[in-house]
Amino acid sequence: MSGNPAFRGRLMFAVLTLVVLAGTAWYVAADFQRARAERNAPTQVEVAEDVLDGPHVLFRGTAPGDLYGRVAAVALDDLSGPREVTPVVCDRVSGQGSTTVCLRTRRGVVTTYEAEVLDEAWRTTATWPLPGVPSRTRLSPDGLVATTAFVTGHSYSQTGFSTETTVRDVDGTEVSGNLEDFTLLVDGERVAPVDRNVWGVTFVDDRNFYATVRSQSLGHTWLVRGDLTERTLVTVLDGVECPSLSPDGTRLAFKRDVAENGSATPHWTPAVLDLGTLEITVLDAEQRTVDDQLTWLDDATLLYGLPRADEPGTTDVWSLPADGTGTPAVAIPQAWSPSVVG
Amino acid sequence: MSGLVRAAPEGTGPTASTTGDRPSTRPSTRSGTRPSTRSGDARRRAGRVPSTVVTLGVVSFLTDVSSEAVMAVLPLYVTAALGMSVIAYGVVDGLVQGAGALVRVAGGWAADRTDRPKWVAAVGYGLSALTRVGLLFAAGLPAIASLVVADRIGKGIRTAPRDALIAAAANPRNLGRSFGVHRALDTAGATLGPLLAFAVLWAIPDGWTTIFVISLGAAVLGVGALVLLVPDLRPRRAAWLRTHRTREDRGLPKCKGCTCDAAGGLETTGRPFSWSFLRGGATVRLLVVAGVLGLLTVGDGFIYLSLQDRDGFATHWFPLLYVGTNATYMLLATPIGRLADRVGRGRILVWGHTLLAAAYVCAAVPFPGAVTTVAALVLLGTFYAMTDGVLAALTSALVPTAVRATAIGTAQTVTAVTRMAASAGFGVLWYTFGSVDALWFAAAALAIAVPVCAYLIRGGRLEQDAEAVEQVPA
Numbered sequence: 013m014s015g016n017p018a019f020r021g022r023l024m025f026a027v028l029t030l031v032v033l034a035g036t037a038w039y040v041a042a043d044f045q046r047a048r049a050e051r052n053a054p055t056q057v058e059v060a061e062d063v064l065d066g067p068h069v070l071f072r073g074t075a076p077g078d079l080y081g082r083v084a085a086v087a088l089d090d091l092s093g094p095r096e097v098t099p100v101v102c103d104r105v106s107g108q109g110s111t112t113v114c115l116r117t118r119r120g121v122v123t124t125y126e127a128e129v130l131d132e133a134w135r136t137t138a139t140w141p142l143p144g145v146p147s148r149t150r151l152s153p154d155g156l157v158a159t160t161a162f163v164t165g166h167s168y169s170q171t172g173f174s175t176e177t178t179v180r181d182v183d184g185t186e187v188s189g190n191l192e193d194f195t196l197l198v199d200g201e202r203v204a205p206v207d208r209n210v211w212g213v214t215f216v217d218d219r220n221f222y223a224t225v226r227s228q229s230l231g232h233t234w235l236v237r238g239d240l241t242e243r244t245l246v247t248v249l250d251g252v253e254c255p256s257l258s259p260d261g262t263r264l265a266f267k268r269d270v271a272e273n274g275s276a277t278p279h280w281t282p283a284v285l286d287l288g289t290l291e292i293t294v295l296d297a298e299q300r301t302v303d304d305q306l307t308w309l310d311d312a313t314l315l316y317g318l319p320r321a322d323e324p325g326t327t328d329v330w331s332l333p334a335d336g337t338g339t340p341a342v343a344i345p346q347a348w349s350p351s352v353v354g
Numbered sequence: 355m356s357g358l359v360r361a362a363p364e365g366t367g368p369t370a371s372t373t374g375d376r377p378s379t380r381p382s383t384r385s386g387t388r389p390s391t392r393s394g395d396a397r398r399r400a401g402r403v404p405s406t407v408v409t410l411g412v413v414s415f416l417t418d419v420s421s422e423a424v425m426a427v428l429p430l431y432v433t434a435a436l437g438m439s440v441i442a443y444g445v446v447d448g449l450v451q452g453a454g455a456l457v458r459v460a461g462g463w464a465a466d467r468t469d470r471p472k473w474v475a476a477v478g479y480g481l482s483a484l485t486r487v488g489l490l491f492a493a494g495l496p497a498i499a500s501l502v503v504a505d506r507i508g509k510g511i512r513t514a515p516r517d518a519l520i521a522a523a524a525n526p527r528n529l530g531r532s533f534g535v536h537r538a539l540d541t542a543g544a545t546l547g548p549l550l551a552f553a554v555l556w557a558i559p560d561g562w563t564t565i566f567v568i569s570l571g572a573a574v575l576g577v578g579a580l581v582l583l584v585p586d587l588r589p590r591r592a593a594w595l596r597t598h599r600t601r602e603d604r605g606l607p608k609c610k611g612c613t614c615d616a617a618g619g620l621e622t623t624g625r626p627f628s629w630s631f632l633r634g635g636a637t638v639r640l641l642v643v644a645g646v647l648g649l650l651t652v653g654d655g656f657i658y659l660s661l662q663d664r665d666g667f668a669t670h671w672f673p674l675l676y677v678g679t680n681a682t683y684m685l686l687a688t689p690i691g692r693l694a695d696r697v698g699r700g701r702i703l704v705w706g707h708t709l710l711a712a713a714y715v716c717a718a719v720p721f722p723g724a725v726t727t728v729a730a731l732v733l734l735g736t737f738y739a740m741t742d743g744v745l746a747a748l749t750s751a752l753v754p755t756a757v758r759a760t761a762i763g764t765a766q767t768v769t770a771v772t773r774m775a776a777s778a779g780f781g782v783l784w785y786t787f788g789s790v791d792a793l794w795f796a797a798a799a800l801a802i803a804v805p806v807c808a809y810l811i812r813g814g815r816l817e818q819d820a821e822a823v824e825q826v827p828a
Contacts, residue, residue, distance in 0.1 A: 021582040028578045036571040040554075040564055047558040080559075103434070117430070119559070122674055123552040141670040143662050145429050162429055163659065163672075174659070190663065193788070204785035207778075229778075277496045321493075324435045325560050 055079035057346065060094035063087050067354050069309070070107040073097065074327045075346035083114065088352070091331075091343045100134050106151040107353040111182060113157050115146030127159050129182055138184030143176050148212050148254070148305045151351075155182040158213035158221070175209040177223065179240060188240055196225060196236070197246045205230045210245070212254035212305050213238070214264070222248075222255040222264060235266070235285070252285060254305045258334070262287055265306040265314050265334060268294060282306055282314060284334050297339045298332055307350050308334070309343070317348045406523035407532045409583045410516060411539030416576035417479060418543030419550065420486065420569045421505060426548030427555065428498070431562050436495065455770040457510030462763025465515035466627045469590040471759055472519060476580055478512025481505075483573035489566045514763030521750035521758055522589040529751055530699050533743030534691020538684045541738075545680040593755035631757040632764070640700075640752060641768050643807045644745060647707050648772030650800045652780035654679065654734060660717045660789040661727050668727045675731060682735025683742075690739045691747070699748040700811040704804060706740025709733045711800035718793035745769065 055077030067088040073079055073095065083105050084095040102114035110132035118124045125142035127149070148160040156179055163174040179188040188194070191210040196203055205227035213223045219240050225247070226233045235252035236245040255264040264287060267280035280302050282295040295314075304316040314334050320326045329350045331343035344350065461478060465471035485505040492498050517533070524532035554561045554568065598604045631637055658675045661668035668675065694702040716730035746762050753761040783792035 018585075025578055025582040028582070029575060032571045032575050032578075036568055039567045043561055043564045044558055047561060051559070117434075119552070119556045121549050121553045121556060122671075123430075123555070124670060124672075141666060141672070143669055143672040145433050147433065162433075163662075174655070192785075204782065207781060208785070277499060319436055324562070 050076055051078060051080070053077045057084075057097075058094040060096055063094070063096035064098075068096075069315075069344065070105055070112065070351045070353050071329060071344060071347040072102055072105055072349045073346060074325065074348050076323075076326065080325075083112070084347070085353070086344055086347075088354075091329075092345060098134055100130060102128075102349075103146045104149045104349045106149045106349075106351045108151040108153055109353070111151060111155075113149050113151045113159075113182075115142065115149050115159060115161070117146065125161060127157070127180075129157065129184065138182065140180070140184050147175070148177075150213055150215060150305075151182070152215035152218070154215070154218035156180070156187065156215060156218060157182055158215065160211040160213070175211045177210045177213060179213065179221070188243070191223065191238065191245070193243075194238065195242075195244045197244055198234070199247065203230075210236075212256075214255050214257045214305075216257060216261070222257060224253050224255065226253075233269070235264070249285065249290065252283075253280070255285075256306045256308060258308050258311055260311050263334070265308065267302055267304070267306070268292075270294070270296075282316065282332060284314075284336075293334075293336045295332055295334070295336050297336065298330075307352060309350075309352060315343055315350045315352075317350070403528075403532050403535045404523045404525070406584055406587070407520050407536055408539075409579060410520055410523075411536040413479070413576045413580045413584070414516070414536060414540040415543035416572045416579065417482065418540055419547040420572035420576065421482065421509070422544045422547030423551035423565055423572075424486070424489065424547075424569050427551045427562070427565055428502070430555070432495065432498070435560065435562055454506045454510040455767045455774075457507050458514055458763040458767050458770070459760065460763075461511035462514030462518065462759035462761070463627070464511075465518055465759035466590070466757055469588050470586065471515035471522070471589065472580070472584055472586050474759075475512045475515040475519065476577065478508045478510070478515070479573075479577045479580055481508035481511065483570070483577050486566060486570035486573045490563065490570065513766065514759045517746045517750070517762045517766075518589060518759035519584065519587055520746070521762070522587045522592065522755075523585075526751060528692065528695045529747040530691035530694035530702075530744055531688060532691070533747045534688040534694075534739070537691075537739070537743040538687040541680050541684040541687065545677055545684065549677070589755045589758060627756050627760070629757075629760075631753045631761055634753070636752055637749075637761065639810060640748060641765060643700075643704065643810055644765055645768050645772045646803055646807060647704070647800075648769045649776050649779075650707070650796060650803055651710060651769075651773050651776055652796055653773065653777040656777070656780060656784065656789075656793075657713060657717045657730060657734060660793060661730060663789055664717075664720075664722045667722070667724050671727075675727075678728065678731030679735040679738070682732045683738040684735075686736055686739035687743055690736075691743055694740075694744045694747065699744050699751070701808070702740050703744045703748060704807045704811060706737050706744070707800055707804050707807075709740065710737040711797040711804070713737060714793045714797040714800070718790050718797070720790075 053076075055073070055075045057073070057075050057079065063085045068085040069088060069091060070083060070085050073082050073084040079097050081101045082097050083100045083102050084097045086093055086095045100112070100114055102116050104115040106113045112130045112134075114128045114130060116126055116128060118126060125144060125146055127140050127142055127146075128136050129138040131137050142159065142161040144161045144163040146159070146161055148158070150158045158177065158179050160175055160177040163176050177191045178186065179191070180186055191213075192208060194210075196208065207229050208225055208227045211224050213221050215221045221238045221240070223236055223238055223245070224233060225236045225245055232250050233253050234247040235249045235255055236247050238245045251268060252264070252266045253269065255266045257264055264285045266283055266285060268283040269278040270281045271277065271279040278301070282298050282302050284293045284295065285291070300318060302316050302318065304318075307315040309315050309331060312334055314332045315329055316332070317327045317329050320328065326346060327348040328342045329344040329347040330340045332338065332340045461474060465474040468474065482505050485501040485508070488497070488501045488504075492501055520532055520536055521529060550568065551565050554565050558564055595604070654676070658668070658672065661675065662672050690702065710733070713730045713733035716726045716733060719726060745765055749762045749765045750758055780792060780796060783795055787795070
């Protein structure tokens with residue numbers, strides 16, 4: 013302990029290293045124990061059987077415990093009732109008849125992402141890799157699968173985000189390729205903004221769909237009508253994000269950014285667009301920001317997921333009347349990514 | 355007196371190594387020096403990378419582990435834990451990149467003005483470490499977005515002073531190698547961070563806080579290593595002492611025992627900072643070359659995307675493509691830095707861009723599969739090894755010490771801003787002509803620009819010796 017400043021510096025660094033390593037190791041060990049205990053604890057939900065045989069809502073269960081992340085279903089006429097839990101773990105899920113599409117993060121030192129198509133016995137019938145974090149998926153009655161993944165950079169040097177949205181056949185063969193490559197027509201004119209991104213597909217039939225196209229540089233978030241045969245995206249309206257077509261095909265539910273100009277982060281409020289009159293009903297009874305592709309429970313009710321403020325990782329599926337007459341209420345507790353399977 | 359002593363710390367500092375290294379045109383008048391042994395020592399020392407450079411490499415390693423671990427999982431955190439999409443998170447990003455580039459010049463300028471690069475860098479590293487503390491308590495997207503902004507401002511502040519410290523600590527003859535060693539350690543951290551973070555998530559599925567704690571630990575150690583282990587180099591003062599050898603030069607009384615030590619307005623700081631370095635022919639030439647080549651350097655993101663567009667191999671391994679690039683960069687940074695010292699840094703910088711063109715070609719050719727994908731990644735990594743550290747080394751050697759950090763910051767900003775412009779412009783091509791044609795176009799443009807730039811810097815026009823500039827006292 014002489015007056016040598018270099019020696020003193022080294023000694024202090026050694027002490028600092030020991031303190032930091034010990035502290036970090038202690039935290040990691042404690043958190044690992046906690047996570048293991050939580051994962052092995054039985055999930056506290058009421059479980060039922062035969063739910064999948066009738067009309068039901070499929071979703072990702074987010075109740076903590078050993079069933080966390082498993083796809084589950086509740087009966088359509090008893091949303092808050094007991095759930096049947098499947099063996100499959102998904103981030104996003106969409107069902108149609110006996111077929112289910114599942115987007116998933118495969119964790120590991122090498123974390124990869126994939127889409128999977130499953131049959132009624134939860135066997136994999138098709139699978140393909142995704143380039144990033146799964147975001148949205150829709151399965152159409154005609155057997156088309158739309159998936160959106162976020163292609164995010166791993167380093168400082170990459171600017172912004174990018175989405176990859178594709179449409180495939182239910183057997184995994186490509187139908188559209190990346191929808192960004194479709195011709196974008198704004199008021200009939202072809203434009204090609206550099207930073208366009210496409211996401212949130214909702215199918216009309218086996219050829220047409222609605223989706224969102226955003227260009228940061230042009231400052232627009234368009235609702236577009238897509239055509240898989242012509243390979244075009246035609247803009248319909250500005251300021252419409254993540255559309256979802258009602259079962260009767262007359263309205264689109266979407267999220268609308270109502271944040272003030274210059275706000276760094278958006279505030280999304282659910283809204284409904286009448287496709288006949290292009291009239292918009294903003295459902296501002298919901299005051300929280302909703303970042304989900306809304307789902308129609310029936311022609312009058314919307315479903316969407318919201319995170320619980322005080323319980324990270326746990327979410328609830330909320331319902332809201334589509335005509336703006338009511339207030340939001342929890343429809344399916346501890347659930348995410350609802351999909352109505354008739 | 356103590357100030358003068360501190361300027362030459364323990365024989366590894368700049369004054370000692372560069373003093374011994376210089377040809378003995380100006381015999382040292384300091385008592386007790388034996389010229390023959392000194393130059394022998396210096397030659398041996400020249401073969402080693404100074405410990406300060408290695409320490410700065412470790413600082414960057416720890417800081418990169420810290421930041422990249424968080425950046426890699428942030429999109430997942432936002433979606434999985436906060437239940438939101440990444441769109442909102444991407445909004446702030448472009449803005450931040452621009453701000454970060456400007457802060458870089460400011461950080462360099464502050465380092466030059468104060469002649470305290472270590473402490474300016476410490477502010478930058480410290481700010482980033484503070485954002486890790488914030489992350490532990492941040493709830494919601496706005497908070498996280500602001501922390502990301504603060505982190506990048508911290509990165510902007512620290513980069514140029516840190517590089518100026520490397521330049522000050524390194525032997526001018528193997529600057530390229532010193533920067534190579536630093537960049538290798540830096541890249542190792544950037545590679546390890548994400549892998550570590552994903553390993554944590556593998557073991558603890560909701561281990562976000564654990565990742566943030568590890569990240570904070572690494573950041574604290576990085577700042578600690580900088581503050582406690584890196585000497586407080588004063589590049590400008592050291593340069594002044596180098597060019598003012600005699601006691602008369604330094605304005606000191608003739609006899610050593612005199613009490614009037616600091617009298618006579620002793621000015622040991624040398625030439626003050628001045629933006630006039632931007633008028634120097636060689637500096638302008640370098641900035642022009644860096645700008646032109648930067649305009650043809652599109653983001654790696656585009657290369658990764660086109661590889662992924664083309665084949666399933668790249669899609670499956672998409673999250674790992676950066677590891678291939680980084681591993682190559684890491685392995686080659688030091689040997690290429692050494693090569694640059696030998697054959698000319700400007701030449702390496704310019705010709706490195708042919709590898710970038712080759713990477714574009716690999717991503718464009720219609721032969722999908724592992725071979726072209728891996729080749730593209732290796733070429734990209736080699737390109738970074740030939741350009742990033744080399745640019746800093748080249749700039750350091752080109753300008754006077756008094757403006758070094760600012761010049762490094764300026765050169766890096768020129769590169770960063772032109773690359774951003776390149777990505778934007780390339781995006782237009784990408785959507786107008788498709789990814790393949792756009793890549794061919796960029797490769798062709800580079801094939802023309804590289805020889806032109808090589809002509810601009812022909813005959814060692816960028817190898818001007820900064821020491822020569824400083825021979826004449828101001």
